[in-house]
Amino acid sequence: MDQKNLVAQAIVTATDGTLSLEQVLPKIEVPKSYDLGDYAFPAFILAKSYHKAPQMIAQELVEKIPQEDFDKVQAVGPYVNFFLAKQSFSQTILQDILGQQAEYGAQDLGHAGNVPIDMSSPNIAKPMSMGHLRSTVIGNSLAELLKKVNYNPIKINHLGDWGTQFGKLIEAYKLWGNEEEVRQDPINTLLKYYVHFHEVDQEQPELDDEARAWFKKLEDGDQEAHSLWKWFRDESLKFFKGIYQELGIDFDSYNGESFYNDKMDEIVELLEEKGLLKESRGAEIVDLEKYNLNPALIKKTDGTTLYITRDLAAALYRFRTYDFTQSLYVVGNEQTNHFKQLKAVLKEMGYDWSDQIHHIPFGLITAGGKKLSTRRGNIILLEDVLNDAVALAEKQIAEKNPDLPNKEQVAHDVGVGAVIFHDLKNERLNNFDFNLEEVVRFEGETGPYVQYTHARAMSILRKAGDIDRDNLNIVGLNDEGSWEVVRQLANFPAMIKRAVEEYEPSVIAKYAIRLAKSFNKYYAHTKVLTDDEQKDSRLAMVASVAVVLKEALRLLGVNAPDEM
Ligand code: ARG
Structure with a gap:
């Protein structure tokens, strides 16, 4: 029996069954300071049924509790304070830990249920940001924790390898690209093109149309678009995997957004069948007014799909593949609305399992109080951070x-x-x-x-x-x-x-x-x-x-x- 239970049971016995174990357990407190014992029971919750002052009740309870089970039991004001029996308690705990070793702390909360964890998910052709680092390490730790309590986590890297930004990148490469330069330093070069694209498209809005056209070609399976995309993806992934290796973190799946390209028609059909798709200025949307959310944009005017369309396909795919008990998305809190919309659309589609989807949001990492952003090019590069940290550790070890x-x-x-x-x-x-x-x-x-x-x-x-x-x-x-x-x-x-x-x-x-x-x-x-x-x-x-x-x-x- 664990120690809190022992204390609660002592109270139950001392009240001659006025209170049950279920009633007492949640009332047991851990005093702020050890002077007041390991656990305390607030006797004033018995004042009504005993018709007595809480101080007196506390006294009476103490008299009824067998002292030999504890180092000390005493009444302090309206509280009964318990000091656990150090010697026997420590003996049991130490024997437990040395017997179980690394297994100590394992418990069965999950009954082997599957839990896909959407984590890391950086965007191809961009450096991995500190935000992606957060998602990676939080997701990885959640996976270890879930395993420890008998869930079966599945770590999924939902790579940002699809979407209009690839239209931009292809357009940028066609305009200013140099094959050799990309080969030498893929991430930084592609980032440079991307940043440059955003600098000039202000004055040349026709570039945006070109970029959209490229993405449309990509979705339609155009050869040139596809082979450029694949090249960018391969190079980026190689680079990301180097960082994951440094971190000692691996994934069960790298199915990113592109994986769902051929799975989105079904989503659109399902939405149509259920009468959920509405036309709005040429685009297809799902109205979410009753959830107090903005409409979810499913298809653009030119027929290309969006981030949320791919997430709908991914959610359904994961449910079918893993029959999950929970499905987690470790993604920054700036995407809270996106995940609310995702769950709402799935709910509208009649999928009750949408309740098992949980967005696990996290805050921002800043530097000198300032927000970091890829678009504006002011980013801390994760690989630099890791290298610098190792160098600093090396220096301290050399001294110590x-x-x-x-x-x-x-x-x-x-x-x-x-x-x-x-x-x-x-x-x-x-x-x-x-x-x-x-x-x-x-x-x-x-x-x-x-x-x-x-x-x-x-x-x-x-x-x-x-x-x-x-x-x-x-x-x-x-x-x-x-x-x-x-x-x-x-x-x-x-x-x-x-x-x-x-x-x-x-x-x-x-x-x-x-x-x-x-x-x-x-x-x-x-x-x-x-x-x-x-x-x-x-x-x-x-x-x-x-x-x-x-x-x-x-x-x-x-x-x-x-x-x-
Ligand atoms: N690639 C996205 C980003 O960097 C994160 C993807 C999160 N996962 C998801 N299923 N939407 O913002």
Whole structure:
């Protein structure tokens, strides 16, 4: 029985069944300060049925609770405060963690249900932006978290490889393109053409018509359009895959927007059959007034399709292919309206599973408080960020631990891990500013700090030398210093559950920081390797901290080197 249940059950018994377990459990609080115990029950919720002052009720309850189950139970004002039995509790938790190792915290919330996660999804022929980085790392962490609670995540990279922008790009290439230049540096060259196109089309609006015509040709299967498009796509994808490799992230599918080109007729037919398509100034729309949304534009005047048309086809395809229990889209909050429209159109089509579609929005990354934008050409290039972060990590390692074996790999894990951790530590919806020096610091609330704490725990275990780690004599710990750490360790499964329910990896990142902090505080005051009857228990705690920090980092997509 978990500890909160134990406390709730004690209250239920003490009220002689006036309250049920279901009534008590949600009322149990965790006091702000440990002086007030591990858990508290607000006795005033019994005031009506007992016709007594809450202080008196609290007193009476305390008298009825068997003291031997806890270190202490006391009434403070209208509250009953519980101090858990440190020794037996820590014994159980440490045994659990060392028995289960990386499995600790696993639970079955998902019953093996399929969950496609639409994530990363950069646009071909453009650099991957910091926004795409957010989608990539949040999506990846959600996938790991979902797996941990027995869902079956399917990571889908819905590449932006179709749409009017390819008309623009082809037009730009036809006007100013140079094959050799593209081969040498595809992304930057194509971006240059694209940016240039937007500079001149202001004065030459006929360029936009040309671009539209190219996209129309592309959708109609024109050979030249198609082979240029394919070339741009191949080159871009090669480049993106290099970044994914750096990040240590892979995908189950690269079915991007172009994949749905031959699946959109069906969508248009279905919409027609259901009488949902309306003509509006030559274009085909679905009216969404009853949802308080703008109409969804399905087909343009020239018959070409749109972003949402492709998303409708993708949603249906995913439902048919994966029979999903949830379908997630990790996309910036600027697309909130798009996903509302998508769900509304699917709902109108009679698909109840549209309720299982969830947009997982996130905030912007800014630099020096300013928004980043590809159109205006002021972007932070992701590959630069990763390279700089690794270089910075390398520098710090050279100062702190010049003899470290495997330096290059560690610098990579620390630099890249720092960028990922910083992103995930921020609550999804918050905007945050990106400052590389802050991100790669070894102190403060950073990824390297957590990694460093893990490495420190590992080094204590190495120092302990020839202990038999599988046969530790774990008698439990009863001091206050270790208690804070043990409580944190015990919290891990609940944190995983919360992170999944809120689609919020920051819950895990913040948890890892708290655990690392409490462990470092403990370690500053305690000699772990002193020979006494609790030595094995202390070592078990150090080993447990290492296990849980490593696993927490893994759930975020960050490696934990054993030494750094
Ligand atoms: N390529 C889009 C962009 O960069 C994101 C795609 C998101 N996924 C989706 N199914 N619409 O803005």
